[in-house]
Amino acid sequence: MEYNLLGVSALILIILFLTWLKDGEKMDPPLRKRIIIDLTTIVLFWVVFEFVNHMKPNIFERETDWVINGSLIFFFGRMMQLVYQINPMIRDLNKYLETKNNDKEEEK
Numbered sequence: 001m002e003y004n005l006l007g008v009s010a011l012i013l014i015i016l017f018l019t020w021l022k023d024g025e026k027m028d029p030p031l032r033k034r035i036i037i038d039l040t041t042i043v044l045f046w047v048v049f050e051f052v053n054h055m056k057p058n059i060f061e062r063e064t065d066w067v068i069n070g071s072l073i074f075f076f077g078r079m080m081q082l083v084y085q086i087n088p089m090i091r092d093l094n095k096y097l098e099t100k101n102n103d104k105e106e107e108k
Contacts, residue, residue: 011075
């Protein structure tokens with residue numbers, strides 16, 4: 001579970017970097033606020049994890065796993081969305097695949 005939480009922390013920082021790369025100084029909220037928000041989110045994830053991890057008996061282990069794995073999926077999806085918005089090569093590939101699909105539908 002710790003490795004999943006490290007993954008969530010890394011994804012949050014990667015998303016911060018990609019957002020800065022995409023928007024630059026026009027970020028909303030501004031970069032300094034966004035850094036504080038993201039670091040607070042990471043700290044809260046770790047505090048909740050450590051609190052639940054040291055409970056005896058650990059009655060919330062499954063729920064904590066569910067939240068961390070769900071967060072991992074969510075932040076991975078958000079990172080992929082930003083990569084798609086930034087990288088024109090991926091957008092062009094998507095357009096090409098859509099036109100190819102439309103051509104196949106017209107042939108039928």
